Amino acid sequence: MSKLELSFFDLGLNKNILKALSDLGYVKPFFIQEKCIPYLLNGHDVLGLAQTGSGKTAAFILPLLQNINPTLCFPQVLILAPTRELSMQLRDVCLNFSKYIQGVNVVSLHGGQSYNIQFRSLKKGPQIVVGTPGRLLDHLNRATLTLLKLHSVVIDEADEMLRMGFIEDVRSIIFKAPKNRQTALFSATFPKEIRSIARQFMNHPKEIYLDNEKISTTIKQDYWVVSGGFHKNDALVRFLEVEIFDAAIVFVRTKGATIEVSDMLEKNGYNSAALNGDMNQVMRQQTLERLKSGQLDILIATDVAARGLDVDRVTLVINYDAPVNFLSYIHRIGRTGRAGRIGRSLLFIRHSEYRLLRYIKKSVNLNISKVQIPSLLVLINSRLTKFSAQVEHVLANSTDLDKYRVLLYKIKPQNNFDMETLAAILLKMAQGGRSLVLSADQGQQHIESEFKNNSKIHHGRFSLTGPRGSNKECSSLSRRSTSRNRSMDLYRIDLGRDDGLSVRHIVGAIANECDISSRHIGHIRMFSSYSIVELSKGIPSSTLLHFSKVRVLNKTMNIKLLERVDKDICV
């Protein structure tokens, strides 16, 4: 909000629009709305640097809506959107804002919908046409849409159009609009291709740059460096366990990963689903509805699939895979903290991706703080706090506890133990698989079981040594150690099967290069990109230092202590 505290009325909007805004709960204009609305109302071209979440949609729809003549039934405003979801969303926003204006007709022309439906809508003479470039061009070529009397064109999310390869279609469409039209362009960044479009098609545009700090202050942003031998899946499970959130979006890079990570979370008891470009529109809408209604708590999404996603319940965004650039980061975190609400984002970043982190911090002038992975102690406390909250909730909402008290005495006489013991048993039963008591050893097993899940996810087979192992090399090693052993520590090696590594390479390198007898080497588990090895405790520090330099198959093994199995943490 600007220091002048302008209202929508001050911006020159008429009473029908003000009434609709008040119904929608829009009290004060956002920064971009304050700047854009007067210019667009007065017929200027506007070039806006704005991300989703900034309120840019209302910034262009409100003034252009006010300027149309609803008694004339032909396209007067054209809005270009990169995705069909955004196109439909923009149509709905136009309809919401125009609900008190008689005769306004809006259509969305997007792919994935039958032409017949769109032909019928176009015959009604919509004043506002929203659409994706491909479908709009189709209609223009078929002459089912004409732009001859258009007075305003909006290019929304222009850099996304560029990224998706639509920019030439955008040019072709604008060429078909009258020369004296008004043009508005919104983009989260201004690469040179977008600047060139602006130069080519805009008439002395008023440039509006968003006050980044204003958006970002409502989103608390942290990052965790992928290290310490923790796989991202372990970290995700731990962070989700301690974060307080309503709904969350976890961003990954590939479609396959949306499914893998979603499966992994389901196995860990979370209500999660994948959202990716392979889903048809119906499935996608259904998934989003489930998220909105609270039937689903976590979405695992790719950037493209989550574009324009606007769900108030999303209070947490986790960048499981780092975004490709700072723009993608801004879009991702913009899925939370909507409309000035508080949001939280967490970025998992590898050492090799540090440059990107520095660039994001610098480009958007954001404060992104480093956090550590939640320790076992933090996990335990979190579980206890959640359990206590559940107990309080049941206490506050139950009127029939007396009936249960009677039952307690019915259980007890048959067994010879006191009420405290009975409470402890019930507590343990209530927790199911998620124990409230974690020793460091159990914590290790917790990690291991997650590793096991990961390896299943990534390779369909877990190459555990010992009785369950199926790999010959592994079973020959199982004689050394057949179960998790408190005299061993776990180490991580930064190389795995995909590097061409096999168990004999690991044993050879550790035994020969580090001069460690093979009897000190326990279980070895191999995954696609890393391996876990058990080594006896008490390895001298000089050897540990040497570990970081050991090379195999011409690559550094980077052996690091994963977690020491020495002290119990109890509550």
Ligand code: AMP
């Ligand atoms: P946008 O950046 O246009 O996608 O808008 C982000 C969110 O802010 C949407 O959920 C809008 O409904 C909401 N919004 C936009 N402007 C205002 C406003 N002035 N007051 C309250 N909510 C708003």
